[in-house]
Amino acid sequence: MKLNRRVFVGTGMAAASTLSAPMVHAASHGKPKVVVVGGGAGGATAARYIAKDSAGEIDVTLIEPTRTYYTCFFSNLYIGGFRDLNSIAHSYGKLASEYGINVVHDWATGVDRDAKTVSLAGGGSVPYDRLILSPGIDFVEGSVPGWDLSAQNAMPHAYKAGSQTELLKAQIMAMPEGGTYVMVAPPNPYRCPPGPYERISMVAHVLKETNPTAKIIIADPKEKFSKQALFEEGWQKHYTGMVERIGPDFGGGNVTVDPAAMTVNIDGEVVKADVVNVIPAQKAGLICDAAGLTEGNWAPVDGHSMVSRLDENIHILGDATNQGDMPKSGYSANSQAKVAAMAVRGALTGSRVFLAKFSNTCWSLIATDDGVKVGAAYEPNDEKIASVSSFVSQTGEDAALRKATYEESIGWYEGITTDMFG
Incomplete structure (x- = not known):
């Protein structure tokens, strides 16, 4: 219907x-x-x-x-x-x-x-x-070490729509060729359970058209997420090799960020990023x-x-x-x-x-x-x-x-x- x-x-x-x-x-x-x-x-x-x-x-x-x-x-x-x-x-x-x-x-x-x-x-x-x-x-203060609301322009959350959404899109469109987008996903419970993963899909969609060698990394504290099999099937079908998810078994729940340096530390491994989308608890x-x-x-x-x-x-x-x-x-x-x-x-x-x-x-x-x-x-x-x-x-x-x-x-x-x- x-x-x-x-x-x-x-x-x-x-x-x-x-x-x-x-x-x-x-x-x-x-x-x-x-x-x-x-x-x-x-x-x-x-x-x-x-x-x-x-x-x-x-x-x-x-x-x-x-x-x-x-x-x-x-x-x-x-x-x-x-x-x-x-x-x-x-x-x-x-x-x-x-x-x-x-x-x-x-x-x-x-x-x-x-x-x-x-x-x-x-x-x-x-x-x-x-x-x-x-x-x-x-947002829960301190839930992502290194990030607070004063850092939302450098590392937008875009989980309250409007100017933050515009900012995140502008940053994505300005990524250098072959650049890296990192999402710090939130722990349960949070607004719109499939939302972060639809966002990954949409970021991948636009990068596939404008910046096909770019990489997407998800640092995720959750063992599983809403519609996981559907998203992972879609990422493999439409965006092969572009999306990497790091779950809690591999340190996805142990994340700190440095907005000034534009880095994300995932369980001791420092990732230099061009765009960092932090979605806090x-x-x-x-x-x-x-x-x-x-x-x-x-x-x-x-x-x-x-x-x-x-x-x-x-x-x-x-x-x-x-x-x-x-x-x-x-x-x-x-x-x-x-x-x-x-x-x-x-x-x-x-x-x-x-x-x-x-x-x-x-x-x-x-x-x-x-x-x-x-x-x-x-x-x-x-x-x-x-x-x-x-x-x-x-x-x-x-x-x-x-x-x-x-x-x-x-x-x-x-x-x-x-x-x-x-």
Whole structure:
């Protein structure tokens, strides 16, 4: 089935449908107030669904520092030359003009859970009756010795899309003939499990065309990774001899970097590189920790409603969560946002709340028209969100199926971004 906007939006409606009910007024006077922090796949979706389905009964404020949002999903295709940067750029205009959402372009710096307010970097605070946090990821300091955010221009992570993505592509295109690209891959768990390896595929694709004697090295602390057999099959087929992966058995987890010298030390062997893409270990976006909602690196939530296990008035979505079996992906965040939006409307207006169900698919492009995917359906129990069924592309698939899989991903992208931004 070719996935398009109509099909994609429809798949989320069973879990997100509500029936109208008399409004339950908030503890504060006037309409109930919902504040959403983070305007990505989780936050933008949640804000839109709450505003749309409450039909004006709830005041919705979305706090997001950037005026243009670049999706991390499909940013690898920009690196590979399959998309331009504008095609992954989105504005918040429709959320404000068509759905009446108060879009505040500022950083949320703290949460007063007793007073129920969110403080802003620009000064002042925003009150809420329910708060939704969808801040994505931040990086674990010191996880790659020698690298910190001050080194991200020399050794970009490009795991928050936008200027970092542009920088990494520019560095790749400027590599000398026969040069070396090194990726320091992240440990589990991290945003978009297949993402680093799709990136390797896209880097290899562009180098095969522009710099065919270049080398790609992956220093990887993980014994295995998502869709490994599919990627390795594709690298052998399309980019023979170009990609070398060094796993933990050969020192891939013992890595230090020197941004000034542009070197990577892999278990004592120093590699001089022309481009170094460092993807550090990850944790919940900083606002979760500032609000006291994390345990370890992630924010625990109840999968029935995505409500924080540490505060019943706050819901947390997407990459920042510790929720169970769902991967940290844009599709997951979008799916979780619909469940949270339904729970928030139910709590504030008395609308009907249906049993939560979730889904996810992660597509990856290996080469021209060579698309693969992995996905699952999920249901919550009292302990976690649990996988109930799954699927994955198979090695050896014919070219027509792989092309259809890629085309399906294009339809999904159009569908999810419309679902997010209107």
